[in-house]
Amino acid sequence: WPFIFFSAFATTAGTTGDGGDDGDDGMSRGKRVYEDDGADEVFKSKKGQHGVDDMVLLSKVSEGDIVNNLEKRYKADLIYTNIGPVLLSVNPYKDLGITGEDYVLMYQHKHRHENPPHVYALAEETYRTMKNERENQCVIISGESGAGKTENTKKVIQYLAYVAGRAGGEGLLEEQLLKCNPILEAFGNAK
Secondary structure: OOEEEEEEEOOOOOOOOOOOOOOOOOOOOOOOOOOOOOOOHHHOOOOOOOOOOEHHHOOOOOHHHHHHHHHHHHHOOOOEEEEOOEEEEEOOOOOOOOOOHHHHHHHOOOOHHHOOOOHHHHHHHHHHHHHHHOOOOEEEEEEOOOOOHHHHHHHHHHHHHHHHOOOOOOOHHHHHHHHOHHHHHHHHHOO
C-alpha cells in the first residue's frame, strides 16, 4: 500500500491509552473507543478490533505487528495512524467522506489525542503552535508516487485556510493557497 509519512517540526503530541492488557495480539495497549462525541461512524470502533491509533503504544514492535495494525485500520477505512508525533496515512484510493467543514470543526481547538488520528489534527497542532509560540512551523509530507501527498497537502491547506479565516472575501485565502500547490509540487518533483 502506498503510504505517506507526515511530520510537523517544532510541535509535540500527547498520547493516552487505557494501559490494559487483553491479549497477546501486539495491540493490547493504547486502544480507544470513540463514543458519540461528534465523530463520524468511520471513527467508531470496538476496542482492539481496528488496531491502535498510535503505534508507539503497540505492546510488541516488529514489522509484522506494524503491518498487521495498518492492515486492520485500512480495512476499517481508518487511514490515519499516529506514530508518536508523526502521522502515517495509507491511500484508500476512494473518498471516505472524512473531510469538510464538519470535520474541521471536530478538530479545531482540540489536541491531537482528543480525536482519532487525522491530517486535520496535525494541521491544528501546527497552527496552534505557530500562533501560541509565534514560531514558524513546517509540515513535511513524504511518500511514494500515488501515496496521496497532493491530496493530503490540499487538506492541510484547506484546514489552515479555514481556521485562519477568509481574509479578503469568502474563500479567497483558501483559493490563493491552493493555487500555489502546483508550484510546491514542481519543487518537490525537481531533480
